[in-house]
Amino acid sequence: MLPTPNVSCDYDKVYEPSEDTFLLLDALEKDQSFLNGFLSSKVNVVCEIGCGSGIVTTFMMQNYIPSKYAIYIPTDVSPWAMESMVDTAGRNECDQRILSPVRMNLARSMRSQQIDLLVFNPPYVPAETVPELPQETEAPGNEVSGINGDWLDLALLGGDDGMVVTWQLLHSLHEFLAPNGVAYILFCARNKPLDVVKFMQLQGWKCELVKHRKAGWEVLSIYKFYR
Numbered sequence: 001m002l003p004t005p006n007v008s009c010d011y012d013k014v015y016e017p018s019e020d021t022f023l024l025l026d027a028l029e030k031d032q033s034f035l036n037g038f039l040s041s042k043v044n045v046v047c048e049i050g051c052g053s054g055i056v057t058t059f060m061m062q063n064y065i066p067s068k069y070a071i072y073i074p075t076d077v078s079p080w081a082m083e084s085m086v087d088t089a090g091r092n093e094c095d096q097r098i099l100s101p102v103r104m105n106l107a108r109s110m111r112s113q114q115i116d117l118l119v120f121n122p123p124y125v126p127a128e129t130v131p132e133l134p135q136e137t138e139a140p141g142n143e144v145s146g147i148n149g150d151w152l153d154l155a156l157l158g159g160d161d162g163m164v165v166t167w168q169l170l171h172s173l174h175e176f177l178a179p180n181g182v183a184y185i186l187f188c189a190r191n192k193p194l195d196v197v198k199f200m201q202l203q204g205w206k207c208e209l210v211k212h213r214k215a216g217w218e219v220l221s222i223y224k225f226y227r
């Protein structure tokens with residue numbers, strides 16, 4: 001079993017690693033050899049969307065997923081996630097030269113079709129709406145301050161069927177992923193993942209269930225999508 005990174009964050013601001021996080025780590029561990037063979041030997045671009053505490057990207061860095069030759073560009077909308085990502089990677093003695101966290105919506109600021117391995121544990125809980133981004137004011141020196149609102153809601157609540165943010169990603173997957181890239185995405189049963197699979201297959205994607213697990217009254221699953 002691969003080691004799990006040591007994480008210490010302020011969980012009033014950043015999503016605390018939970019059952020979904022650990023299922024994602026297990027799925028990546030299970031597919032380590034697949035990824036090593038599937039992705040070519042060039043330097044791979046790895047993008048975890050919504051990195052939160054940074055545990056998933058740190059796990060990949062620590063364990064050479066997908067390979068020794070990779071650069072990691074984790075993203076999140078939350079400034080606290082960016083801070084935690086760097087802290088977690090440092091705490092686990094990862095090589096920061098191959099880490100470049102960038103605050104953005106999904107992977108929208110990345111060049112088109114550059115991501116070889118994309119990973120996303122999205123806000124997947126069904127809710128009336130996806131919360132607005134909390135208000136921020138910028139202090140001199142560009143330090144983020146005066147942040148109101150609840151970044152944790154943004155980590156959890158996924159609007160209709162819990163799928164609003166995930167659909168934004170799925171509809172743009174062809175723009176984000178390199179032609180031979182692969183995406184690992186987490187779903188709960190209420191997201192209706194089998195309907196998602198049918199839709200994505202019609203768009204020409206291969207979709208495979210990598211791992212699933214009952215977590216309390218929720219069933220969580222990780223699917224991979226590739227061409």
Ligand SMILES: C[S@@+](CC[C@H](N)C(=O)[O-])C[C@H]1O[C@@H](n2cnc3c(N)ncnc32)[C@H](O)[C@@H]1O
Nearest residue numbers: 015017021050051052076077078105106121155
């Ligand atoms: C369920 S948490 C997962 C955190 C971490 N990856 C983990 O597995 O523990 C979802 C994360 O996605 C981020 N997020 C929500 N909407 C996003 C968006 N549109 N673009 C980027 N990140 C987003 C949240 O801030 C939160 O950190």
